[in-house]
Amino acid sequence: MPTTWLDSLTRQTRRAGVLPYPHQAAYFLNNPLRRMSGDDDRAVKQLDLTGFERVLEVGPGPGYFSVAISQKLTRGRLDLLDSRLEMLDKSRSALDRAECYNVSFHQGDAEDELPFYDDSFDVAFLASVLGEISNRQGCVRSLHRIVKPGGLLVFREGFPDPQRLSVAELRALAESEGFVFCDATGNRWHDIVRFRRRP
Numbered sequence: 387m388p389t390t391w392l393d394s395l396t397r398q399t400r401r402a403g404v405l406p407y408p409h410q411a412a413y414f415l416n417n418p419l420r421r422m423s424g425d426d427d428r429a430v431k432q433l434d435l436t437g438f439e440r441v442l443e444v445g446p447g448p449g450y451f452s453v454a455i456s457q458k459l460t461r462g463r464l465d466l467l468d469s470r471l472e473m474l475d476k477s478r479s480a481l482d483r484a485e486c487y488n489v490s491f492h493q494g495d496a497e498d499e500l501p502f503y504d505d506s507f508d509v510a511f512l513a514s515v516l517g518e519i520s521n522r523q524g525c526v527r528s529l530h531r532i533v534k535p536g537g538l539l540v541f542r543e544g545f546p547d548p549q550r551l552s553v554a555e556l557r558a559l560a561e562s563e564g565f566v567f568c569d570a571t572g573n574r575w576h577d578i579v580r581f582r583r584r585p
Contacts, residue, residue, distance in 0.1 A: 429513065429542045430454045432571065432578045438462050439508035444496050445515030449477030456486035464489045467496065497521045500528040507533050513542040517549025522559055530563045536585040539565055544576030553579050
């Protein structure tokens, strides 16, 4: 998918190295105007949830997508993994306000081996996270281990993330670890790219 000229500009202005999004700026992620766009609903629809799944969201930030995912899991469970306790606290507050209690919180680094058993999740979801991980290949390899055979791996990448990965970059990473490309939807502003682990 093409990117905007603003994507190119933000790539040029990012700092050297890979840095996580600062928790002090979480308001911009949970901005009410952003929610009015329906972006969260569109992304969550692409997870193909029936309500019974166990879902992993890596790098949930302040819980922008987490609430919508949790509300879809009427008989399922959502696990959140973030390296920063401050972001987990913010997502916990958002979920508590929405009365979503089918959620587990885990502090951990996606750079390392993910702290879950093999074949644990029906769906893994990462929204503008993979670009912040220096060992992206290792992260995707670990995701392949913990996603069930036949399960979904879904990436949501979008503006204005300076570390936004293209569909081609995501395909190169995921397919090299054994995921099968399903589809990519979106526009200049965001992409939702889905893969499935071979059954």
